Amino acid sequence: MTFGIPREAESVETGHGAAVTTMADVRPPAGSGRTAVGHTPAASTGPAPAGGSAPGRHSGEPHRPGTPHAQARIDLAAIRANVGRLCEVAGSAEVMAVVKADGYGHGMVEAARAALAGGATWIGVAGMREALALRAAGVPGRLLAWLLTPGDDWNAAVASGVELSAGADWAVRAAIRAAHAVGRPARLHLEVETGLGRGGACPGDWPGLLDTAARAEAAGSVHVVGVWSHLARADEPGHPGCDRQVAHFRSAVARARRAGLTPEVLHLSNSAATLTLPEARFDLVRPGLAVYGLSPVPDRAGPAELGLQPAMSLTARLASVKRVPAGHGVSYGHRYRTARETTLGLVPLGYADGVPRHASQAGPVLAAGRRHTVAGTVCMDQFVLDLGDVPAAPGDEVVLFGPGDRGEPGAQDWARAAHTISHEIVTRIGARVPRTYTGGTVSGAR
Numbered sequence: 001m002t003f004g005i006p007r008e009a010e011s012v013e014t015g016h017g018a019a020v021t022t023m024a025d026v027r028p029p030a031g032s033g034r035t036a037v038g039h040t041p042a043a044s045t046g047p048a049p050a051g052g053s054a055p056g057r058h059s060g061e062p063h064r065p066g067t068p069h070a071q072a073r074i075d076l077a078a079i080r081a082n083v084g085r086l087c088e089v090a091g092s093a094e095v096m097a098v099v100k101a102d103g104y105g106h107g108m109v110e111a112a113r114a115a116l117a118g119g120a121t122w123i124g125v126a127g128m129r130e131a132l133a134l135r136a137a138g139v140p141g142r143l144l145a146w147l148l149t150p151g152d153d154w155n156a157a158v159a160s161g162v163e164l165s166a167g168a169d170w171a172v173r174a175a176i177r178a179a180h181a182v183g184r185p186a187r188l189h190l191e192v193e194t195g196l197g198r199g200g201a202c203p204g205d206w207p208g209l210l211d212t213a214a215r216a217e218a219a220g221s222v223h224v225v226g227v228w229s230h231l232a233r234a235d236e237p238g239h240p241g242c243d244r245q246v247a248h249f250r251s252a253v254a255r256a257r258r259a260g261l262t263p264e265v266l267h268l269s270n271s272a273a274t275l276t277l278p279e280a281r282f283d284l285v286r287p288g289l290a291v292y293g294l295s296p297v298p299d300r301a302g303p304a305e306l307g308l309q310p311a312m313s314l315t316a317r318l319a320s321v322k323r324v325p326a327g328h329g330v331s332y333g334h335r336y337r338t339a340r341e342t343t344l345g346l347v348p349l350g351y352a353d354g355v356p357r358h359a360s361q362a363g364p365v366l367a368a369g370r371r372h373t374v375a376g377t378v379c380m381d382q383f384v385l386d387l388g389d390v391p392a393a394p395g396d397e398v399v400l401f402g403p404g405d406r407g408e409p410g411a412q413d414w415a416r417a418a419h420t421i422s423h424e425i426v427t428r429i430g431a432r433v434p435r436t437y438t439g440g441t442v443s444g445a446r
């Protein structure tokens with residue numbers, strides 16, 4: 001698929017292989033949910049010019065009302081293909097696609113469905129509310145939530161077959177209470193601390209947790225399905241800390257078996273470990289970032305080298321284009337000043353939309369066929385590009401990031417510009433930015 005080119009509609013494949021024509025999904029402001037827009041063309045202009053890879057038109061053509069001034073286009077076919085690739089890499093291990101945080105900004109339900117269509121057999125989320133939202137949307141399959149607190153709705157989770165992490169006695173007791181309340185055993189994955197210093201039972205508490213769980217299992221209140229942990233430095237392939245955590249994990253699992261437990265799945269790997277640490281794959285891997293086609297080891301390999309396709313493209317249409325003289329200050333604090341007479345283009349995306357303010361004077365944007373850098377400070381709703389002398393008009397499309405096949409930057413380029421990781425770039429794209437889905441069905445909009 002292409003992007004950065006205004007068009008009437010996309011011909012896409014549904015999950016069942018039938019071709020349908022779908023339109024941009026324009027989400028109303030204020031996060032009121034996504035609605036597929038029937039048959040109203042989402043873009044106002046005609047087909048792309050032959051060989052037209054550069055975004056932007058220069059004539060100020062009229063735009064049909066309702067054209068989003070910015071959008072995140074999500075390629076569901078890329079998500080399916082990425083999960084297929086991860087299944088291949090995982091070998092005999094199953095794949096749990098992690099769709100927490102609204103599917104890393106891609107849409108939780110849409111991402112989960114695409115991941116299942118791509119071969120994932122499990123879905124993973126952080127919080128219980130995320131898991132319950134997936135169930136409410138009718139997403140089937142095995143589903144694990146791992147970041148739980150005593151006030152969560154444990155009854156609802158157990159009743160809807162959500163599998164739950166327990167890294168402390170209180171969590172096992174909460175699961176037991178819920179199991180009794182709803183009349184069905186809770187399915188638990190015991191979390192062991194192996195070095196990350198986040199959740200999970202420390203060595204001194206692990207035997208006690210195992211005993212509590214084993215007694216509850218004998219009583220029929222819980223079923224211990226899994227044992228799991230999480231790596232601190234999987235994104236530094238070859239770091240000895242990874243091997244130490246794998247060794248700790250193995251001995252914790254042995255201890256669980258001695259306590260009489262027979263976990264069916266052991267799991268330790270995030271995206272980076274799935275792709276670079278075969279000995280940590282065990283029975284199940286939990287990739288998140290790679291599902292969305294981004295590299296978890298960007299200093300070692302880009303998405304293409306890992307066989308991944310970035311699924312999200314973030315574009316916007318210029319809201320203002322004007323000539324200014326040399327020496328003109330740009331944006332709050334005048335951190336940028338024009339070196340000569342030039343054209344300034346105003347991009348209607350800001351930090352409220354997830355464009356990092358830390359990427360002021362640094363974020364890369366493809367505009368008028370060339371890479372430009374954010375001029376001055378990123379504001380709440382907008383930022384400025386110094387376009388030089390290239391022709392540009394209000395409504396021209398610019399590309400902040402995408403898969404890169406048209407010369408646009410990647411999410412990782414923004415991560416570098418903002419001194420962060422690409423997880424944060426895509427995850428923080430705000431609710432004000434409508435998501436548009438291609439490469440899959442959007443008929444069942446939530």
Ligand SMILES: *Cc1c(COP(=O)(O)O)cnc(C)c1O
Pocket residue numbers: 098100146230269270271272286287288289290296423
């Ligand atoms: C977020 C998360 C993952 C996925 O991590 P990625 O780096 O995005 O692959 C896996 N497991 C746990 C426990 C997580 O919190």
